[in-house]
Amino acid sequence: MARDMPIGNGNVLINFDTGCNIRDIYYPYIGQENHALDHLSHFGVWTEDGFFWIDSPEAVKTAAYETDTLVTDVKCSSETLGISLYIHDAVDIESNAFIRKITVYNGWERDRQVKLYFHLDLHLYGTAVGDTVYYDPELCSLVFYKGHRYVSLSCGSRERPSESSPNGYATGQKEINGLQGTWKDAEDGQLGRNPIAQGSVDGTIELELTVPAQGSKQGWFWLIFARNIREVQQSEQELRSAGPEAYLERTRSFWRQWLQQDRHELELLPDDIASFYKRSLLIIRTNMDNRGAILAANDSDIMKFAKDTYSYMWPRDGALISHALDRAGYHDWTRPFFDFCKRSLSSEGFLLHKYNPDGSVGSSWHPWVDAKGKKQLPIQEDETALVLFALWHHHRLAGSLAESRDDYERFVIPAADFLVHYRDASGLPLPSYDLWEERYGVFSFTTSTVHAGLLAAANFAEANKDPSRGELYRDIAGRVKEALEQQLYSEREGRFLRALYWNEDKGAYDPDLSLDASMYALFDFGLFPADDPRIVSTMQALRQNLWVQTDVGGMARYANDYYHQVSSDIGKVPGNPWYICTLWYAEWLIAKAGRREDLSEALELLRWTVRHALPSGVLAEQIHPYTGEPLSVSPLTWSHSTYVKVVQEYLSKLKRFGEGPVAEQDLSENKLLGSR
The missing domain is CATH 1.50.10.10 (Glycosyltransferase)
Known part of the structure; x- marks a missing residue:
């Protein structure tokens, strides 16, 4: 399942799937040590009138980010139960903490007791062997640990976040002896309060809210990531003292200020192009480790195909991503990447295939x-x-x-x-x-x-x-x-x-x-x-032969591309459309443009990219040639950096022709979707 809405701070990365469930949890390196390992952590709602999980068919969801932030903006509603949830998630910018603010709206004409259940299915160090989870009565938290990896799970209401304790909890085993996990225990509204479990374990906590008739009530959940119990205790104390609202607000403010570092005149762009440009910058940042590795992608779903991931630092990807960020003015943020490469250079003077986030050599074929x-x-x-x-x-x-x-x-x-x-x-x-x-x-x-x-x-x-x-x-x-x-x-x-x-x-x-x-x-x-006749003939041949002849359109890598291939009709579908390949062609159109009017087709290809992104703004590696659904990993950092660079080229050319938006011509479907 495609990853939607990554959030992170360079030490912690959390990926949600399109059902709004947590699927990947990386700490302390982005892309290394996935403590969720594609296993689903559930979030559920109980009332005396019924129960639903956030990913159930009856829960109607819209999932996006708050404007210009890495704070999520999710609405989930059950018409049957008259309950709506408004969820804002973030990874704190100053500490290794995940914050969830949840507002519960009761659409019925009577007060109601609503129980919220946060389930966590961890595989610390990427394996379920030897984990422990216990209820800590002083922290009033579930604490998961193994070796030097600790995660605490806590909750509280708006009225008493500093005195937070769950209304219920459960620890238990899963994936052995037919056990599904403690999340099943939540469906009847009663958690078993088993205080400790070891081996292959999970845990669930309960937060009960009294929600007034046609009114709302807020609750909070948070995770602390640490290397030992002392760090957990200190971080929990700091969070409870400041309050989770303060953490969420400082993170929201940080990302909006961070985007202001970009030096381009985005006001010259159409609103949809400019907004997606900023979203791409933010998504790129989620896949950058603070020690310098820029990860290709951190979608563990790809392991189902090859038993390996894209959670590596390819020097090529990192270089091109850094180049786009440097053009935007983020020099301090790209500097660690070049230091990483300097440390990694072989004695012979070359860089190897790929690297792990900690600097060790990655797997290779x-x-x-x-x-x-x-x-x-x-x-x-x-x-x-x-x-x-x-x-x-x-x-x-x-x-x-x-x-x-x-x-x-x-x-x-x-x-x-x-x-x-x-x-x-x-x-x-x-x-x-x-x-x-x-x-x-x-x-x-x-x-x-x-x-x-x-x-x-x-x-x-x-x-x-x-x-x-x-x-x-x-x-x-x-x-x-x-x-x-x-x-x-x-x-x-x-x-x-x-x-x-x-x-x-x-x-x-x-x-x-x-x-x-x-x-x-x-x-x-x-x-x-770009206007060299040899380049012109080459690029025109690419457009003529590699454009996907379906309603989706887009450019394939090459004819008969086998990777995630879905169609054998090579004449119509030479390969799946790749965002980077489509954008490369747009970049050539921009480079050779001699008049403002020549930019129109490139603008439409930028819009093609925006239209085929996930609703949150995430770009996969490639998309299905008939449905437009994401294929392979999602998000792919390279896809977003290519969009950023092509927009930068578009703006540069636009300014050369004179300020103001390019006239958007009425381009025919044949011109963009491509009859031969």
Whole structure:
């Protein structure tokens, strides 16, 4: 089930599914140690007239965020029981606490007793082995623990949050001996008050409210995340002293102020585009760990397909996400990412496939030997090159080049030297894996990023008064470009090629004529101008052949894309629509626009992105070509950062043509949804 409404503070991340249930709980790293592990934590409501869980069919829900915050705004109503819930959740910006404010509205003409049940199903350290949960009579909380991971679950009414104690509680076992968990105990309105359980455990607390006729009453629940019981006790005391309302308000205020750091003139944009831009910035932040890792995605639902997750720091994703944030002015927030990469760089000068949030090397399917047992590097060279590219722009945009010496010596020189030497006799980069992690060869995308990385290194050298290296890096970048023009462009096809694959028997490269959306990199990283006839023919071919010919539309990665494939009708559906691929095409339209009117189609593609997001504003990796439902992980950080960057490009071009919104032309369905 797709993740909707992530909330976090860089130490704690909580993901909700589209039923408004908690599904993922990460602490103390974002993306590492999922203490929920896709197991559902329930929230229920009891009255003497009936009971419902928040995800039950009878509960009608609307789920979104408060405007310009990472505070949720959820309404859930049961017409049968005359009960409506208004829920505001947040992860506190200053402490490792989750806060839930819940307002219960009673639509009937009599006072009613309403019991709220918060159930927590934890798998501390990502496993249910050896957990303990007990009721602490001094804290008046359920405390879960294992090793150095502690979580307390507490509640209180508006009238006495500092004297909070649950009206009932239950601890027990689940997932063994046919036991479902303590949440089943709540359905009759009576919790068993078992004081402790160990092994595979869960717990539930009860908060009872007297809600007046056609009136409302507020209640609170909160979770404290800590490494030991002393931290739990101190954090509980601080929260109860200040009150959960103060935590919620300071978090709400922080995110609204945080968005004001963006330096772009969003008032020039249509309201829907500007609002989604700000929502994307916030969602990106939820997947950024405070120690520097920028996670691709933290949707544990993907484990059902491969027994692995996207909760890794891919240097490529992180570089492109950082670049979008740096353009927005968030230099202090991206700096930890570059420090992370500096710590992770190998002695040979390259970055590996991916990393865990704590800096250790992530899982990989890239082998260290080829089919004949000969050593090869298990890398995607673009990941090293793009960090160089993004690091240069980070310092340029932050105005911190005078402080770049350590970065230059510890990252730029070894990484650029690696790019210089990892080339064949023609000047092309040696083979590595492509950005999709599927093929081993020499790719237009990778070569474009190597060229950009070397130019960035040359700029660094000149800024650090190292002219000989600057001259070398700039010269090698030129040779890379010449080799690409000679070998990765087809005169017969009249466009660029996706890749070259080394043929050992022939002692030469075989060309790959396939069209791939990633070929946008040829213009985006400055190798060629967007209006170069070779780029124009390449991008037009991508649009002609990779656009999904359904009511959903959007751009596929390449023809016959197998990943989460739902249709074998390749002529109509070359692959599932990907947000990033669709936005790359929009970016090219913006780059080559010569008049204000030329921006209209790009604006519609930005709107296409907004229309196909989840109601909360979350973008998945890809969507179903017939239904538009999210596929693969959700949210994908890269999807949101690409939207942010393309909006930035749109604004830049708009200002170049003169302030004021572009005229929104009446674009035909055929033009956007694409008959061939």
